[in-house]
Amino acid sequence: MQESENTAPESRSTSSRRQFLQAGALAAAGSFFIVPRHVLGKGFIAPSDKLNIAGVGVGGKGFSDTNNAFNNGANNMVALCDVDWGLPRVKENFTKHPNAKRYKDFREMLDKEGKTIDAVTVSTADHTHAVVAMAAMQRGKHVYVQKPLTHNIYEARALTEAARKYKVVTQMGNQGSSNPQQRQMVEWFDKGMVGNVHTVYLWTNRPVWPQGIPVPQPAAEVPAELDWDLWLGPAEKVGYTPAYHPFKWRGWWNFGAGALGDIGCHIMDVPFRVLGLGYPTEVETSIGQVFLKDWTPEYIPEGCPPSSHVELKFPASAKNKSAVKMVWLDGGLRPFRPDMLPAGEPFPENGENGVFLLGDKGLIACGMYGDDPKLYTKSGDKLEAAPKPKGADGKGIPENGHQVLWTEACKAGFNSKEHKALTSSFDFAGPLTESVLMGNLAIRSYTLRTPKADGRGFNYPGRKTLMWDGKNMKITNFDEANQFVSRNYRSGWKLA
CATH class of the missing domain: 3.40.50.720 (NAD(P)-binding Rossmann-like Domain)
Incomplete structure (x- = not known):
């Protein structure tokens, strides 16, 4: 550069x-x-x-x-x-x-x-x-x-x-x-209508591309109008394959950030904005397994897993006086129905993507972009359904807003x-984004392994709660995980 x-x-x-x-x-x-x-x-x-x-x-x-x-x-x-x-x-x-x-x-x-x-x-x-x-x-x-x-x-x-x-x-x-409906959730919380939020559930149907699969083999030749070396940029040099470009790169760590990278900045935006969150202090995960042969799970370190369950811990903030456990679920997984969600009330987006904010007085639920927010009391009765807020022109925020x-x-x-x-x-x-990518740091650490002393199988030292020093961008209790804070940059492409 x-x-x-x-x-x-x-x-x-x-x-x-x-x-x-x-x-x-x-x-x-x-x-x-x-x-x-x-x-x-x-x-x-x-x-x-x-x-x-x-x-x-x-x-x-x-x-x-x-x-x-x-x-x-x-x-x-x-x-x-x-x-x-x-x-x-x-x-x-x-x-x-x-x-x-x-x-x-x-x-x-x-x-x-x-x-x-x-x-x-x-x-x-x-x-x-x-x-x-x-x-x-x-x-x-x-x-x-x-x-x-x-x-x-x-x-x-x-x-x-x-x-x-x-x-x-x-x-x-x-x-x-920029969805004005998010303002409704901020207002509900600031008025104390859900109390202090202690648990957040986030879920998505992503990945909606191949993920958790063996590394693809390079194709014979690069399309004439594609500059593959420029497309690789800072990433490790690998051969071209349509399994990477133009869309399926999302499932490979060399280029993408998986389901969290694709949707996390949309869904996690809601609790960050409503609760005034900062850096997390802890992260832990488990991931879906892939079996290419009987009885032996296959972990493919080059690629994102087919599904993941991530838990982040956040300290109390100036806005929210309670510590928060944030639970992320992808690959089609979703949380069970909260007690405060009334019987017969559907999950946001029919359960495909959504957010639950659970407080000591109530529950806020919404879709991926903060759409269609709803507030429920602790007793389980619907307290209020937000009308769709209007923009300054009376027509709501435009698509390009x-x-x-x-x-x-x-x-x-x-x-x-x-x-x-x-x-x-x-x-x-x-x-x-740092908090979203903390989930990926935990996911990638999960597959790090060392051979057992008796030669039979492996130990997985990254399968534990990882403690995070946000100010210094460092895992403090498992140093090997820190390799995923940044990346190895190809010659000539280091971030200046």
Whole structure:
């Protein structure tokens, strides 16, 4: 990675705006001319108040991320970057924005278009989120990064600190955090209607891709329009296979973060926001087994398991006076019906994804994105069902609202009220992501093994409660687990 400028943008600065107004006065007097962006200052927003956006990873989810930020022409799409130009939605994005410069290497894009770009969306596979976002922030570019914010805990901390250092506007792509229905749950809790919450259940039907399977063999050749080496980025070099790209990478630790990485930042967002949680202090897990032959379970360290059960412990917070046990279930597992959920009341999302917050006075339940929140009393009677909150326009938050709020904050600047109002800037998203990825640290530690002294089988020293020092990002009672706090970076791709 090349070194870059350490100067922070001064979005919508007073001096830049004054220069624009002066230029406008000259134009009105018959002396019209165009003032280049770089003359008016780094980070200056065009007179039309349009943001110049570049997208990295522009197929799949990246297609919607770039076009939601583009917002029907409210902003400019100036560059599109993807390592695979053969993907249908990448081609569609190129067609939709014919004037946007096209790149395969985000580093080349940032070097060549750096004076033009104001902000960057990052919608690549998990393992390249951090290197792309860091390179953009070091150049003073605002960033929108898909969930999970990063592939590992170290990267989440690094991006959180970098956002403050470079004074850029940030947002993670857990769009449910901008769901106004979440405000209803915060209000219920703040009014003491459920008391102090002691237990949280989170569950999902993920993975919905192959997981817990043997390592796939490389294919004979790489598709002509795919730059496989660029796709690998910081990851260990392995051969191409369609079992990894374009979607099934999620189940392999080299690239993805499993079910937790895919959905955890959506579902765990609710208790983090409602309860004001910080770093967990303990984590423990168990995982689903795979049998490739009779009687002998197979643990595949390269891949995520078919299912997992993770328990995180959080200390009491300023908002919630009780310690919290947070239980995560994936692979189709779900909690049993809580006593406070009345008979006949369905689980959120028919049991596929959801959240229960159990307090000493009541229960809050909602779907994956904080949808359809409901509050129940301790006796089991429904106390209140939240009406769907409305946005300022009376129609609720628009589908592209999470990205649009970010673009408006980019225009307003780092210290603006718009930035402070964002629901998933890295100050919030970073610690949330660290806690999500704590589950993966425990899952990967679970399969670490040493041969028994008698040569018959193995010991699994990671199958215990792991004690976490959040400030120093360290497991304190099983040092081998700390290898999963970060990763080994391929030469030339270390996070700078």
